Amino acid sequence: MDVQNIKKVIIPVAGLGTRFLPLSLAISKEFLPLVDKPVIQYIVEEAKNSGIEEIVFVISPKQKMILNYFKGSPELEKILIKRKKDKILKELKDFDSTFEGIKFSFAVQKDPLGDGHALLQAYKMGGLGHSESVAVSFGDDIIDSSVPALAQLINIFQTCDAPVIALKQLPREKIPAYGSVVVEKIANNLYKIKKIIEKPQPDQIKSDFVIVGKYVLTPEVFDYLKKSKPSIKGEIILGEVFEEMLNDGKMVYGYEVKGEWLECGDKLKWLKSFMYMSLKDPVFGKDLKDYIKTFK
Numbered sequence: 001m002d003v004q005n006i007k008k009v010i011i012p013v014a015g016l017g018t019r020f021l022p023l024s025l026a027i028s029k030e031f032l033p034l035v036d037k038p039v040i041q042y043i044v045e046e047a048k049n050s051g052i053e054e055i056v057f058v059i060s061p062k063q064k065m066i067l068n069y070f071k072g073s074p075e076l077e078k079i080l081i082k083r084k085k086d087k088i089l090k091e092l093k094d095f096d097s098t099f100e101g102i103k104f105s106f107a108v109q110k111d112p113l114g115d116g117h118a119l120l121q122a123y124k125m126g127g128l129g130h131s132e133s134v135a136v137s138f139g140d141d142i143i144d145s146s147v148p149a150l151a152q153l154i155n156i157f158q159t160c161d162a163p164v165i166a167l168k169q170l171p172r173e174k175i176p177a178y179g180s181v182v183v184e185k186i187a188n189n190l191y192k193i194k195k196i197i198e199k200p201q202p203d204q205i206k207s208d209f210v211i212v213g214k215y216v217l218t219p220e221v222f223d224y225l226k227k228s229k230p231s232i233k234g235e236i237i238l239g240e241v242f243e244e245m246l247n248d249g250k251m252v253y254g255y256e257v258k259g260e261w262l263e264c265g266d267k268l269k270w271l272k273s274f275m276y277m278s279l280k281d282p283v284f285g286k287d288l289k290d291y292i293k294t295f296k
């Protein structure tokens with residue numbers, strides 16, 4: 001077995017973000033802040049710290065913000081130099097340096113036809129080698145951990161050479177809103193996925209695990225995506241494609257990633273993630289905790 005080093009991640013950010021209306025009419029949810037950085041920056045930093053060298057964003061035709069955000073700020077830099085704003089200039093340079101060594105490319109998803117359809121647009125754009133496996137990170141799931149979540153998945157992928165899905169445990173009553181899995185334990189934190197049930201009924205829930213939006217996908221997953229038919233809702237859903245693979249007897253692994261799962265896909269989850277990051281922030285955390293104590 002060749003050990004493949006994963007150097008590329010696809011980050012789909014072309015969804016509608018309807019759970020954030022009316023805010024999502026003005027900005028896409030990936031640009032909501034956690035303390036002083038947009039969610040997407042945490043996801044990019046996690047990828048970089050996992051050894052990723054190329055990021056392929058899948059964007060909607062009107063998603064211009066992301067193009068601007070990652071292209072550096074030479075004009076602002078010039079103004080700051082002229083005005084001798086050294087401290088802010090350093091902050092800006094530190095920010096720009098977080099993207100050094102990363103190549104960004106962009107695929108456009110004209111219509112929001114599902115997360116699987118978004119991944120296909122990255123594949124069709126070219127640049128993904130035929131025998132190349134890639135990481136995928138959705139634009140609204142952050143894992144706060146010492147070993148970055150994608151690095152955890154990539155390490156496991158290198159030992160099992162089959163698709164790997166990030167998993168987290170949740171209380172049973174929360175699971176019906178997620179992609180749930182039936183699993184067989186193989187080793188510490190590592191599971192063989194036997195079945196995937198999107199948004200299960202309570203009696204269909206067979207484990208405490210749900211799918212987090214982070215994966216390592218093999219070329220075979222893209223072969224299945226290419227031939228998949230849209231669901232009744234007209235979407236191509238990655239979870240359904242995995243289900244087809246499982247029905248054909250293909251191996252798919254699940255790995256329980258270590259770290260705090262900061263979800264940013266709906267208002268309450270984002271508010272909780274905002275609060276978590278703010279309260280542990282080295283600059284603002286203490287003042288915020290003191291402030292909360294004054295609430296009646």
Ligand code: UTP
Pocket residue numbers: 012013014015016017018019020058109111112113114115117118138139140213265
């Ligand atoms: P979500 O399931 O969170 O859907 O997508 P959404 O459309 O973004 O949000 P809601 O449900 O309307 O509130 C998971 C990930 O897949 C991307 C999203 O941007 C997010 O990163 N996605 C989803 C696409 O890129 N294209 C799609 O057609 C659907």
